[in-house]
Amino acid sequence: MADSKSITMKDVAREAGVALGTVSKVVNGIPVGKSYQRAVEEAIDRLGYRVNRQARALRCMKSNIVEIILPNLYNPFFSRLADCLCRELSRRSYQTLLFLTECSFELEQAYMLMSEQQMVSGIICLTYNPNLRIPKGIPTVSIDRSLGPGIACVASDNFGGGCLAAQKLLENGCKRLAFLRTGASLPNETDKRRDGFIRACTDAGVPCHCECVNDGTPYSAFEDFLRSHLHDGRLDFDGLFCATDLLAYKIQRSLEQMGLRVPEDVQIIGYDGARCFGDQEYYCSTIVQPTEEMARLCVDLALQSSAQSIPCLLQLPVSYASGGSTRD
Amino acid sequence: MADSKSITMKDVAREAGVALGTVSKVVNGIPVGKSYQRAVEEAIDRLGYRVNRQARALRCMKSNIVEIILPNLYNPFFSRLADCLCRELSRRSYQTLLFLTECSFELEQAYMLMSEQQMVSGIICLTYNPNLRIPKGIPTVSIDRSLGPGIACVASDNFGGGCLAAQKLLENGCKRLAFLRTGASLPNETDKRRDGFIRACTDAGVPCHCECVNDGTPYSAFEDFLRSHLHDGRLDFDGLFCATDLLAYKIQRSLEQMGLRVPEDVQIIGYDGARCFGDQEYYCSTIVQPTEEMARLCVDLALQSSAQSIPCLLQLPVSYASGGSTRD
DNA sequence: TTGTAAGCGTTATCAC
DNA sequence: GTGATAACGCTTACAA
Numbered sequence: 001m002a003d004s005k006s007i008t009m010k011d012v013a014r015e016a017g018v019a020l021g022t023v024s025k026v027v028n029g030i031p032v033g034k035s036y037q038r039a040v041e042e043a044i045d046r047l048g049y050r051v052n053r054q055a056r057a058l059r060c061m062k063s064n065i066v067e068i069i070l071p072n073l074y075n076p077f078f079s080r081l082a083d084c085l086c087r088e089l090s091r092r093s094y095q096t097l098l099f100l101t102e103c104s105f106e107l108e109q110a111y112m113l114m115s116e117q118q119m120v121s122g123i124i125c126l127t128y129n130p131n132l133r134i135p136k137g138i139p140t141v142s143i144d145r146s147l148g149p150g151i152a153c154v155a156s157d158n159f160g161g162g163c164l165a166a167q168k169l170l171e172n173g174c175k176r177l178a179f180l181r182t183g184a185s186l187p188n189e190t191d192k193r194r195d196g197f198i199r200a201c202t203d204a205g206v207p208c209h210c211e212c213v214n215d216g217t218p219y220s221a222f223e224d225f226l227r228s229h230l231h232d233g234r235l236d237f238d239g240l241f242c243a244t245d246l247l248a249y250k251i252q253r254s255l256e257q258m259g260l261r262v263p264e265d266v267q268i269i270g271y272d273g274a275r276c277f278g279d280q281e282y283y284c285s286t287i288v289q290p291t292e293e294m295a296r297l298c299v300d301l302a303l304q305s306s307a308q309s310i311p312c313l314l315q316l317p318v319s320y321a322s323g324g325s326t327r328d
Numbered sequence: 329m330a331d332s333k334s335i336t337m338k339d340v341a342r343e344a345g346v347a348l349g350t351v352s353k354v355v356n357g358i359p360v361g362k363s364y365q366r367a368v369e370e371a372i373d374r375l376g377y378r379v380n381r382q383a384r385a386l387r388c389m390k391s392n393i394v395e396i397i398l399p400n401l402y403n404p405f406f407s408r409l410a411d412c413l414c415r416e417l418s419r420r421s422y423q424t425l426l427f428l429t430e431c432s433f434e435l436e437q438a439y440m441l442m443s444e445q446q447m448v449s450g451i452i453c454l455t456y457n458p459n460l461r462i463p464k465g466i467p468t469v470s471i472d473r474s475l476g477p478g479i480a481c482v483a484s485d486n487f488g489g490g491c492l493a494a495q496k497l498l499e500n501g502c503k504r505l506a507f508l509r510t511g512a513s514l515p516n517e518t519d520k521r522r523d524g525f526i527r528a529c530t531d532a533g534v535p536c537h538c539e540c541v542n543d544g545t546p547y548s549a550f551e552d553f554l555r556s557h558l559h560d561g562r563l564d565f566d567g568l569f570c571a572t573d574l575l576a577y578k579i580q581r582s583l584e585q586m587g588l589r590v591p592e593d594v595q596i597i598g599y600d601g602a603r604c605f606g607d608q609e610y611y612c613s614t615i616v617q618p619t620e621e622m623a624r625l626c627v628d629l630a631l632q633s634s635a636q637s638i639p640c641l642l643q644l645p646v647s648y649a650s651g652g653s654t655r656d
Numbered sequence: 657t658t659g660t661a662a663g664c665g666t667t668a669t670c671a672c
Numbered sequence: 673g674t675g676a677t678a679a680c681g682c683t684t685a686c687a688a
Contacts, residue, residue, distance in 0.1 A: 006389075006444075006681095008680090008681055008682085009681065009682065010681080018658080018659085019658065019659040019660075020659080020660085020661095020681095020682085020683095021658075021659060021660075021661095021683085021684080022657095022658065022659075024682070024683060024684085025658090025683095027682095028683080031657090032657075032658080033657060033658080036657090036658080050441070050444050050445040051445055051681090051682080052386070052445055052447070052680090052681050052682070053445050053446055054382050054385040054386045054391060054446070054447055054680090054681080054682095055386050055664090055680070055681035055682040055683090056681080056682055056683075057382045057664095057682095058380070058382045058383050058386050058664050058665065058666090058680090058681080058682075059663080059664050059681080059682045059683050059684085060664085060682085060683070061334075061664070063382060065425075072411055072606075073401060073407045073408070073410050073411035073414070074404075074407060074408055074411050074605075074606030074607055075605065075606055076402075076404075076407075076605060076606060079401045079402060079404075079407035079410075079411075079606075080401070080402055082401050082407075082410075082426075083400055083401035083402050083407075083428065086401070086426055086427070086428050087428055090427070090428070095425055095427075096425065096426045096427070097393075097423055097424065097425055097426075098410075098414050098424045098425075098426045099414070099418070099423075099424070100411065100414050100415055100418070113378070114423075116334075116378050117378040117379055117380055117381050118381055118382070119380070119382055245605075246605045246608075249604065249605060249608065250608075274605065276577065276604070276611070277402075277403065277404060277573075277574045277577060277602065277611070278400075278402030278403055278404060278407075279402055280574075280577065280578075283604070283605070334665095336664090336665055336666090337665065337666070338665080341675095346674085346675085347674065347675035347676070348665095348666090348667095348675080348676080348677095349667085349668085349674075349675055349676075349677095350673090350674065350675070352666070352667060352668085353667095353673095353674090355666095356667080359673085360673070360674075361673060361674080364673085364674080379665085379666080380664090380665050380666070381666095382664090382665080382666095383664070383665035383666045383667090383680090384665080384666055384667075385666090385680095386664090386665080386666075386680050386681065386682090387665080387666040387667045387668085387679080387680050388666080388667070388680085389680070
């Protein structure tokens with residue numbers, strides 16, 4: 001009890017009868033004389049010594065901490081991402097410092113700059129602030145949005161995913177397609193979901209409607225949209241591609257309330273690959289983001305101290321998964 | 329560019345033409361002379377100085393970091409908890425260091441002890457290791473499991489929740505009840521869900537069956553159980569209380585595959601209050617844990633430096649929410 | 657190969 | 673009220 005004054009290297013050195021520097025070497029795996037090695041290791045065990053990471057960080061001007069900035073953890077895509085990132089970091093003996101912004105520009109900026117007083121090894125962030133100031137000298141990786149030259153951006157192949165969605169709907173016999181989206185008004189990588197979708201539609205010679213609303217807009221705007229395209233209990237579209245699984249989920253519920261059946265009357269494909277309870281069934285047919293691979297890549301980049309000509313944008317391939325809202 | 333050698337207090341002191349100690353005082357809100365105050369603040373702005381938290385932590389032997397240990401972030405209950413905890417900590421100017429264990433006893437222990445070399449302000453954990461060694465001198469809060477005397481445990485009112493589930497099923501006309509559970513073989517607070525359920529059944533004079541299997545057991549054990557109680561397309565039970573929403577969700581799917589309708593033939597209540605996409609509809613009728621309040625309480629306790637006679641167990645009230653798997 | 661000593665950026669204790 | 677100065681625990685030249 002009275003002891004717990006925290007054991008330091010000095011204590012270990014005294015206990016082992018060696019100099020402070022020798023202990024440090026042993027702790028850091030730098031070779032020392034066999035007998036010293038043993039003596040120090042025994043003393044460490046005996047005393048239960050553990051290195052003080054703050055002191056080390058201060059001295060080395062670098063902690064083994066990576067900062068993660070996300071909007072929240074209740075959205076399954078973000079929580080899955082956080083899960084994968086944290087695990088991948090642990091695997092490499094790094095720690096995860098987590099910040100949640102709920103998309104507040106101010107918080108995004110504040111947490112971003114926090115790293116400066118923190119000596120973190122890297123930053124992995126998913127932000128929306130268009131004027132985000134990035135701390136210099138800290139490897140930074142952005143997810144789904146380009147933060148400017150020199151900052152790596154990791155994303156899924158949004159364009160390819162959009163194409164894939166169109167292809168699948170067409171394969172399943174859809175003739176009248178529409179793309180629905182609610183999202184940041186600022187340009188980011190996820191815009192390409194629409195571009196890819198339109199491209200595939202154009203290539204196939206099939207017309208397609210786009211209904212995109214800004215983030216502030218209430219969901220009811222989509223219900224109005226659907227109703228305005230409902231004639232005699234029949235929707236003008238038989239295939240919908242929604243920019244996220246969440247939107248797909250809501251749209252499906254709206255359609256069902258209007259008396260339409262999914263997938264019999266209307267087929268829907270979402271984007272993300274979200275699953276019930278995180279690892280059970282897909283909520284809907286979806287374009288699956290390779291979350292684990294994205295996390296691994298983010299960590300790779302965030303730990304790459306030397307900015308050795310990192311590509312500005314890295315896109316990872318997506319896949320399609322049937323989840324009940326399509327007829328395949 | 330060439331400057332970014334990180335600005336220190338010393339730089340600020342020189343810039344402002346005052347002593348180091350004066351800068352420290354300003355930074356920490358300790359009163360100094362009016363003119364000094366201004367000079368220092370201006371210098372700080374001009375130089376863009378930010379306090380180095382590692383140095384402060386080292387000097388004060390205490391960082392403003394709270395360690396959170398959870399099994400994972402894909403399970404909605406855990407991710408919601410993490411979300412609330414992180415937000416609550418931020419609100420009080422603390423940072424969140426996140427560790428995920430996937431219930432590995434070794435990792436639980438390793439992360440628990442990590443705090444010793446970290447000078448964290450507190451630990452909030454949800455663990456299963458029965459022999460977990462707790463670092464001394466760091467305020468520790470356990471969720472859903474008592475870690476022994478002196479360690480606060482925060483949980484929802486599991487017993488009350490069990491009672492409530494039974495009451496709701498009975499109110500809805502159920503006559504033949506059963507409790508289903510898969511969970512840690514080690515005793516923890518969530519065991520009381522069963523106890524409360526049984527108690528309410530007993531009080532009401534209604535028989536109830538309990539089917540509890542250990543964590544390792546494959547889910548198919550429950551399917552076998554259900555099948556063994558299925559006679560002529562009719563289940564021996566018309567009301568099920570599942571220890572978690574996830575189990576309720578799986579059971580519902582199994583029943584539907586067997587040709588039974590929920591809630592017409594069998595009503596189901598889960599526990600947790602999990603929602604689709606984190607904030608949409610409930611997956612099923614459920615006993616809702618007050619996650620936000622629990623998080624707040626955990627943070628309260630984890631930051632309470634003085635162990636001023638903290639109650640060992642704190643239970644927060646639950647509520648019932650209808651989610652389609654019952655007839656109310 | 658080992659020991660010594662100078663910091664890393666803060667805070668806190670004192671003389672002034 | 674202000675300003676030197678000594679730690680905090682560790683790493684790393686550099687000297688022995």
